[in-house]
Amino acid sequence: MAAPVVDAKYLKEIETARRDLRAFIYNKKCAPIMLRLAFHDAGTYDAKTKTGGPNGSIRNEEEYNRDANSGLKIAIDFCETVKVKHPKISYADLYQLAGVVAVEVTGGPTIDFVPGRKDIMVSPEEGRLPDAKQGASHLREIFYRMGLSDKDIVALSGGHTLGGAHKDRSCFQGAWTNEPWKFDNSYFVELLKEAKVPLKEDELLKLPTDRALVDDPKFRYYVERYAKDEEAFFTDYAASHKKLSELGFTPTCSVSNRATKNNILVQSAVAVAVATAVMILSYFYEVHQRVE
Numbered sequence: 001m002a003a004p005v006v007d008a009k010y011l012k013e014i015e016t017a018r019r020d021l022r023a024f025i026y027n028k029k030c031a032p033i034m035l036r037l038a039f040h041d042a043g044t045y046d047a048k049t050k051t052g053g054p055n056g057s058i059r060n061e062e063e064y065n066r067d068a069n070s071g072l073k074i075a076i077d078f079c080e081t082v083k084v085k086h087p088k089i090s091y092a093d094l095y096q097l098a099g100v101v102a103v104e105v106t107g108g109p110t111i112d113f114v115p116g117r118k119d120i121m122v123s124p125e126e127g128r129l130p131d132a133k134q135g136a137s138h139l140r141e142i143f144y145r146m147g148l149s150d151k152d153i154v155a156l157s158g159g160h161t162l163g164g165a166h167k168d169r170s171c172f173q174g175a176w177t178n179e180p181w182k183f184d185n186s187y188f189v190e191l192l193k194e195a196k197v198p199l200k201e202d203e204l205l206k207l208p209t210d211r212a213l214v215d216d217p218k219f220r221y222y223v224e225r226y227a228k229d230e231e232a233f234f235t236d237y238a239a240s241h242k243k244l245s246e247l248g249f250t251p252t253c254s255v256s257n258r259a260t261k262n263n264i265l266v267q268s269a270v271a272v273a274v275a276t277a278v279m280i281l282s283y284f285y286e287v288h289q290r291v292e
Contacts, residue, residue, distance in 0.1 A: 003118035031102035032163025037075035038099025045247035047147035053248035056091030092117030108183030154222035188227035
């Protein structure tokens with residue numbers, strides 16, 4: 001399938017879809033699974049063979065039925081409700097846009113999104129995604145294959161601040177943080193806190209890949225940095241997320257479209273700020289109601 005033509009009309013359609021996704025994700029409280037969908041579609045990239053990556057192939061039954069993608073059919077169906085309204089947008093763009101919006105509406109950083117990804121119907125071989133039961137060497141093998149770094153590994157792991165593990169999907173159960181619907185640096189704070197004591201069944205972090213981030217000295221450097229400085233985490237996360245979402249993708253936006261794109265980004269930033277403010281006010285309202 002040919003890549004979409006990224007002109008002013010397509011950019012405007014992307015912005016409309018962004019607004020629809022923002023409302024949908026906020027109302028459904030489905031940010032964690034939408035972010036996971038974006039990561040798993042992009043995370044199959046192989047830098048040597050230039051195969052896999054954010055190309056929408058995860059919508060293939062063969063791929064979404066794999067163990068590593070357990071439960072993601074829910075997110076695929078969620079995205080389909082937006083795709084029906086915006087048929088010109090590629091699935092590859094839609095899934096990555098959903099991941100970007102999921103981070104933004106939960107209070108995370110604004111992530112630069114450049115559209116134009118091509119849909120591909122051929123799924124890569126199984127086994128390219130991280131296995132939660134393994135450790136640091138496995139994480140490096142998986143992410144280095146994509147062309148990503150240690151800093152990218154730790155920053156992207158910070159996405160675990162949203163949601164948690166589900167036993168029917170990963171053999172683990174529980175939220176990673178105390179506020180699983182808020183994107184912040186608490187994942188790293190909790191990671192360091194729990195690293196001081198042996199893990200118990202009722203503790204938050206249960207994945208060996210999480211524990212590897214504090215056991216490995218090079219990973220731990222970034223864990224400690226992000227636990228102390230949320231702004232540094234947000235900056236690095238936004239850069240790493242953008243890198244992951246563009247693996248194997250060469251943007252085709254022309255110079256003539258830059259003004260339109262910049263205008264859309266400004267509008268988006270304003271809308272995100274408003275949505276975040278509404279979310280925060282809603283949170284405090286609920287707390288106030290409980291107190292009363």
